[in-house]
Amino acid sequence: LKKLVLRLGSKKTQVWVGTGVLRQAGKLLRKVSSSQGPMKGWIIADARLKKESKTLKDSLEKEGWKIHLLYLKVSEDLKSSNGANRIYEELLRFQADRRSVLFALGGGVIGDLVGFVAGTYLRGIPWVGVPTTLLAQVDSSIGGKTGINHSKGKNLIGVFHQPAAVLCDLDVLRSLPQRDMISGLGEIIKYGLIFDSTLFSKLEKIYSPFHFSDPDLENLIARCLKWKCQTVEKDERDETGAREVLNFGHTLGHAIEAETQYKYYRHGEAVILGMRVAARLSYLRGYLPENTQERIDRFLRGLPVGSIPSQLKNKNLLERLKWDKKAVDGQVRFVLLRAIGSTVLDRQIQAKEISSALDWIRSRRMS
């Protein structure tokens, strides 16, 4: 069991990673729930996770919590004002007050939605993230970015609201489909590429999607979370630019997801494609040696993600980039690599360079 602490001003987020975390949740959270009287909690859970919900509920009740449980059928449509209203109604029905705690048990959709509700109910109540996908454990559970979708785009409505704690239980990952593991691996690789060449080398050696051992996985997740915490501590609200490096591979990744209506790619899969493009751009713009770019691409194209489909036209992807949430005055900013583990921000990239990088990726054969 590994523990990390994210410190932001006077607030902290306690993070646990390991096996059996759900069973121990009540004890682990003793220090989080410092107030007097019995704690009231609402577990908002992906309806497919009945067993995990019950494990968490039992563990908390053993420590004296009073727990309500709400199951939600998860789809991207749930991440909307309608989905938020479902939860507000439930909280109001049982008179949740400012000391009540929400638990978000599920993947990214549940985390983003429940975090947003916690951030806006009575102007903010505490919440605990219980991410159940590798992607959510490794990345989206930390950092306080919460939000819902608007019909015109994803995550357009949201707030920064840090969780009081995050519980990453490796046991819940065992039943994940391979594609979900690959999607999470995409974000793990990202941390290697932008911060940590040792991590990247290790991934090149140990990667085998069916055979991450528990200790390997615990180490990988904890290592990524350590990097994420350090970055968020420097730039909680995405203002100073420190946090922008986390966007590596995401600029084009988001465009690919949007252009395929979020139906074809898992988030991490699209990020893997986005990182291939970003690495190629890093070479084209003169930051990264060609052999390093080739090394990165060899690893990434070896993953079972496929290439960029020919139906996805360059001009449509370029049009999507203008709509990027982080664009300022229509100018997109790309995070690129100087080396494995070192980044540079480039605001001057031309459309034709992006097209050239896309074409190069399309031309590579899968190994």
Add this chain to the structure above:
Amino acid sequence: LKKLVLRLGSKKTQVWVGTGVLRQAGKLLRKVSSSQGPMKGWIIADARLKKESKTLKDSLEKEGWKIHLLYLKVSEDLKSSNGANRIYEELLRFQADRRSVLFALGGGVIGDLVGFVAGTYLRGIPWVGVPTTLLAQVDSSIGGKTGINHSKGKNLIGVFHQPAAVLCDLDVLRSLPQRDMISGLGEIIKYGLIFDSTLFSKLEKIYSPFHFSDPDLENLIARCLKWKCQTVEKDERDETGAREVLNFGHTLGHAIEAETQYKYYRHGEAVILGMRVAARLSYLRGYLPENTQERIDRFLRGLPVGSIPSQLKNKNLLERLKWDKKAVDGQVRFVLLRAIGSTVLDRQIQAKEISSALDWIRSRRMS
């Protein structure tokens, strides 16, 4: 023209109070808009304030801002997820980005709604409050409490999001109905009672609802805002309790508003009644000498608000108190007075004491 600065961590809110503030807005905000390139602004205005909107728009455009203008028909129903969506749509239509600034031109409903939208659009963009009622200028414009209503209660959904600047123009107050001036005066009196006996004495002397001179009004507003800034600086997010004193008169005031479906009383009018009850409770609980309580009541009952109507039953008001947003485990906390200018927090008040205070107020004749 008076200027105050509210400092919260690395952020500050610049506040201007005086005549002709709207005409000078462009110049005053020069320092607020520090980024390069032309600034984009959205004025979200009460549809009744066409002239004021145009004055503000002209003043900003003269300084190079690109301004969109959206008029909204104001009612309490506007302060809802539907109202928020109206504004989100408008922002998305013209691609507002993270540097775009929202201007909230109107009373409390506009300020709460636009502040909430600014706090949740792209996880937070800057906003400027342009309060046009005395109540909003003196109190609700500062402090960052934003929110919308839920069918089950007011302000249940919201965030803390400090405005970048607040522009209090005395000129816009000239056309206000007397009841709106009295409502604002209610909050001014509150600042006297909880912080500032000199202010209270001054109000006893100069009060005449039709004859606040501009210099008097400028001084009164600036003095209240100074107190508000000091309090919010100690307790931005309503956590340490420092901010709780601002709730003086509001606990019962909110119950009175709710019990009359927010249709009969202006907010400040209900607060005036709530302060009378709180002052009486302060005496009944042994904190405040009877002659001081009588002095307070004499001034408050002299205002054209009326008494608590007999249709408002004690037991219904008491039931409402349990639903108070700040109640914890059903226990309501009352801010009471030890003296004019000094408060005490009491969590042990019995229902029968509240009933007794209500009955006492009902028994006083208007002077």
